[in-house]
Amino acid sequence: MTMLLDWLLAPLAYGFMQRGLIASVLVGILCAVVGCYIVLRSMAFLGDALAHGILPGVAIAYLLQVNLTIGALAAGIAVALGIAFLSRPGTIREDTAIGILFAASLSLGVLLISTIRTYAVDLTHILFGNVLGVSPGDLWLIGGLACIVLTTIVLLYKEFLVLSFDPVHAAALRLPINLLRHLMLILLALTIVVSLQIVGVGLVAAMLVTPSATAYLVTRRLSHMMVLAAGLGAFSGIVGLYLSFYFNVASGAAVVLTATMLFVLVFLLAPRRGALWPRRRSRS
Amino acid sequence: MVPLPEEPARLEMDHVTVVYGGHLALEDVTAQVPHGARVAVVGPNGAGKSTLFKALMGLVPLYTGQIFIHGQPLGSHHDCVAYVPQREEVDWRFPVTVADVVMMGRYGHLGWLRRPTARDRAIVQRSLEQLGILDLAERPIGELSGGQQRRTFLARALAQEPHILLMDEPFTGIDVATLETTLQVLDHLRDAQVTVLLSTHDLNLAAAYFDQVILLNRRLIHYGPPEEVLTPETIVETFGGQVFWLEPRGEGPRMATASHCCPPEQSVPRRR
Ligand SMILES: Nc1ncnc2c1ncn2[C@@H]1O[C@H](COP(=O)(O)OP(=O)(O)OP(=O)(O)O)[C@@H](O)[C@H]1O
Ligand SMILES: [Mg+2]
Numbered sequence: 001m002t003m004l005l006d007w008l009l010a011p012l013a014y015g016f017m018q019r020g021l022i023a024s025v026l027v028g029i030l031c032a033v034v035g036c037y038i039v040l041r042s043m044a045f046l047g048d049a050l051a052h053g054i055l056p057g058v059a060i061a062y063l064l065q066v067n068l069t070i071g072a073l074a075a076g077i078a079v080a081l082g083i084a085f086l087s088r089p090g091t092i093r094e095d096t097a098i099g100i101l102f103a104a105s106l107s108l109g110v111l112l113i114s115t116i117r118t119y120a121v122d123l124t125h126i127l128f129g130n131v132l133g134v135s136p137g138d139l140w141l142i143g144g145l146a147c148i149v150l151t152t153i154v155l156l157y158k159e160f161l162v163l164s165f166d167p168v169h170a171a172a173l174r175l176p177i178n179l180l181r182h183l184m185l186i187l188l189a190l191t192i193v194v195s196l197q198i199v200g201v202g203l204v205a206a207m208l209v210t211p212s213a214t215a216y217l218v219t220r221r222l223s224h225m226m227v228l229a230a231g232l233g234a235f236s237g238i239v240g241l242y243l244s245f246y247f248n249v250a251s252g253a254a255v256v257l258t259a260t261m262l263f264v265l266v267f268l269l270a271p272r273r274g275a276l277w278p279r280r281r282s283r284s
Numbered sequence: 285m286v287p288l289p290e291e292p293a294r295l296e297m298d299h300v301t302v303v304y305g306g307h308l309a310l311e312d313v314t315a316q317v318p319h320g321a322r323v324a325v326v327g328p329n330g331a332g333k334s335t336l337f338k339a340l341m342g343l344v345p346l347y348t349g350q351i352f353i354h355g356q357p358l359g360s361h362h363d364c365v366a367y368v369p370q371r372e373e374v375d376w377r378f379p380v381t382v383a384d385v386v387m388m389g390r391y392g393h394l395g396w397l398r399r400p401t402a403r404d405r406a407i408v409q410r411s412l413e414q415l416g417i418l419d420l421a422e423r424p425i426g427e428l429s430g431g432q433q434r435r436t437f438l439a440r441a442l443a444q445e446p447h448i449l450l451m452d453e454p455f456t457g458i459d460v461a462t463l464e465t466t467l468q469v470l471d472h473l474r475d476a477q478v479t480v481l482l483s484t485h486d487l488n489l490a491a492a493y494f495d496q497v498i499l500l501n502r503r504l505i506h507y508g509p510p511e512e513v514l515t516p517e518t519i520v521e522t523f524g525g526q527v528f529w530l531e532p533r534g535e536g537p538r539m540a541t542a543s544h545c546c547p548p549e550q551s552v553p554r555r556r
Contacts, residue, residue, distance in 0.1 A: 040378055155397055162388050166374045169440075172341055173363045173392040216379065220424045225379050 011245045019139050020131040024237030024255060027198040027207065030146045032233030033153060034191045035212035036226050037184065041164050045095060046083070048205035049102035050185075051192050053079035055109025055201060062116065069141060072196055076189030079105055084182045129200030129252030131241065138197060145194045149187050153226075160184065161222055198237075199252035210259040211236060214266050232262055294319050294479045295340070295448055300349035302335050309335040312349070313504045317479060317496070322470065324490035324510075325483040327500035328523050333483035334370050336500065337450045340481070341367050353448065363392030366446035368437050370453045370483075376426040382436050383421040386411055389443030411439040414472065416465055431462045438469060449473060451482040455489060467493065487514060 011017040038047050057075020061068050079101055086097035134142070153160065163170045163180050170177055195204045215229035240255030247254075295317040302310040310332040317323055325333050338344045340351060342358050351358040353365065366389070389411070390404040400408075412418040415435040420428065425436065434454065441449055454466050470493065473480055484490055490497050491510040499505040499513055499522045506513045506522075 040375065158388075158391050158394070159396070161380070161384075162391055164375070165378045165380055165385075166372070166388070168341075168343065168367070168369060168373060169388060171343055172365065172367050174359075220379050221381055221384060222379050 008242075011242065016132050016134070017241070017245065019134045019136065020251070021238060021241055023134045023139055023142050024131050024198050024241050024251070025234045026142055026146045026237075027195045028211070028233030028235070028237030028255070028259075029230040030149060030191050030233075031195055031204070031207040032211035032215070032229035033150060033226050034188055035208035035210075035233075036215070036222065036229055037160065037164055038188070038208050039212040039216055040222075043094075045102075046098050047188065047192065047208040049083075049098045050076060050079055050189055051196075051201045051204040052109070053101060053105035054189075054192065054196070056105050056112055059109055059112035059116070063112065069138075069193060069197075072193045073190070075105070076193050077186055080185035080189040081182065084178075084185055088178075127200050127202060128250065129196065129198050129203065131198045131244070131251040131255075134197060142194050142197070145190050149190050149194075152183070152187060156180070156183075157223070199255060203252050203256045206256040207233070207259065210256065210263050214259070214263040217266050217270050232259065236262065294354060295481070296352040296355075297340075298350045298352070300336075300339060300351060301347040302332070302339050302344055303347040304335075304344075308502060310339065311503045313500075314349075315498060315504060315507050317481065320474065320477040320479055321495050322474060322480045322493070323482070323496045323498060324494040325481060325498045325500055326485070326487060326490050326522070327483075327505075328485075331501045331522075333500055334452050337367065337369075337452050337481070337483065340448075340450060341365060363444060364447040365450065366441040366444040366448070367450045368441050368452060368454060370456075372433070372437055374425075376433075378425065380425050381422050382417060382425060382428070382439075383408060383412065385425055385436055386439045386443050389440040389445075392444060407443050407445070408439075411442040414442060414469060415439040431458050434458060435462060435465065438466065442469065442473075446478060448479045448481070451480065453483050453485070455484050455486055487519065490514065 012021070035047070037043075054072045054075045057071040057073075057078070058068050059071075060075075061071020064071075082101050083094065083097050086092060086100065087094040091097075159170075159175055159180055162173065163175065163177060163184075167177065170180075191208070192204050195207055199207050211232040212225070212229040214232055215225045219225040219228055236255050236259035240258045241251055243249065243254040243258065244251035297313050297315050300310060300313045301308070313336065325336060327333055335344060339346060340358075353361050386408045387400055387404065390400060390407065394400060394404065409418070412421055415438055417432060417435050417439060420432060420436075425433065428436065438451075438454065441451075455463060458466070470480060470482075482494075491514050494510060496508060497510045497513040498507045499518055501522045506518050
């Protein structure tokens with residue numbers, strides 16, 4: 001018992017581990033909650049595209065010697081609004097707009113990065129994440145943005161629910177549909193920027209999709225799905241970080257693989273969605 | 285019920301034309317629907333019935349003309365019009381229960397940042413009861429039969445407590461029990477003085493249960509009480525040869541049904 005406790009407490013002796021843990025729990029929760037809408041609206045592609053769309057912003061920020069997070073934030077919001085603009089009703093489909101912007105901004109990002117001679121450490125961290133390098137300032141930023149995004153999602157729960165489930169009814173209720181769509185994209189962009197430091201551009205999509213998809217398998221209401229996904233995201237963040245500490249492996253990858261393990265476990269126990277539940281009910 | 289003369293028309297269509305990419309779906313439709321009336325919209329497939337409802341909801345832009353609700357132009361009112369589409373375009377695998385969906389009818393009354401109150405829950409409960417689906421309240425929407433899904437969305441429209449209810453072909457593809465429930469709901473709505481527009485292919489139902497009938501085939505062909513509007517001549521004018529005449533059974537000569545299950549392609553009037 002004490003051995004387990006020691007094992008759990010030992011990493012917390014380090015400040016960077018404390019900050020890393022808090023950051024990965026925050027990001028785990030945030031990605032999972034926002035990811036519920038991504039999973040339900042089948043927009044996993046969008047999450048990935050936005051993450052890669054952020055690259056040119058980061059590269060430009062690096063070239064201009066300004067804060068990388070600010071560059072990422074600006075690029076994320078620009079790409080989000082670009083997608084919204086290109087996919088206005090009556091023009092091209094949303095996934096086509098995403099595809100176009102995704103390819104363009106990824107190419108621009110690669111092009112800009114290739115001009116940077118010394119392939120800097122900071123930049124690789126943006127690509128693959130570096131949870132152990134979270135400074136107190138970063139932590140405040142992550143915490144603040146996570147608060148803003150989560151509060152918005154809670155406050156606009158019913159509007160986002162009806163918009164994603166039944167856009168025609170949303171129109172009948174005279175909700176400002178375009179405004180809400182843009183807001184959703186911006187919340188997604190903020191989430192991705194916050195997550196970059198923890199899991200990197202390459203793995204953000206996995207953090208958005210995997211815990212939410214796991215929760216979807218066993219819940220029948222959106223609110224329950226969000227709460228469960230948040231729990232799974234936080235749990236993956238913690239377990240992944242301990243794995244990374246003790247086995248000296250990349251933290252972002254460890255977090256994502258933990259989330260994937262959970263998904264596989266639930267998927268196997270509930271082979272079809274909800275398959276587990278009717279059986280349980282009839283037994284009780 | 286005789287329309288109250290002092291009430292302004294709840295619903296006014298003034299030279300409404302709707303165009304889909306060069307194709308005229310509705311042409312110059314003008315009609316006033318009085319307070320509390322129950323109106324059947326009848327016409328063949330592709331006549332523009334659904335388009336008319338979408339126009340009334342502001343879901344398709346008007347090419348020309350105007351729509352007034354309570355004398356106000358479309359868009360200035362809140363959520364006093366409820367709409368039950370012909371085909372719900374919702375995500376059936378979305379994690380919402382029947383009660384969640386019906387509660388969505390209350391969202392317009394709730395407004396921003398507010399959570400449902402006990403009163404909203406009572407209204408949802410009552411709507412579920414009225415449609416006979418209270419026992420399904422906690423079931424996910426995707427696990428219902430087609431008829432149960434129809435009842436759910438009708439319950440949501442009731443929970444919205446609308447002044448005007450638009451029902452696009454609620455009688456198609458349902459069993460006798462659901463038909464009976466739907467007719468009961470219509471009677472309840474009449475007591476509550478709700479104006480109802482309902483599209484149907486069933487001329488007998490239109491004749492038996494409605495105050496007014498709109499015969500529509502891209503243009504408004506006739507509008508008035510069923511006994512005036514549903515004559516053999518006007519029906520042939522609307523449906524072309526696509527009508528079966530049944531033997532009169534002591535109820536006068538007007539027993540016609542439009543064949544809508546398998547309409548002969550060539551007899552559908554195509555006047556583009
Ligand atoms: N989104 C659309 N884009 C282009 N044309 C459309 C669209 N929706 C409907 N139409 C056309 O407009 C006409 C009217 O269609 P509408 O759906 O209003 O007919 P309807 O009377 O409801 O028919 P049904 O009895 O089959 O439901 C049809 O010719 C149809 O092809
Ligand atoms: Mg129709």
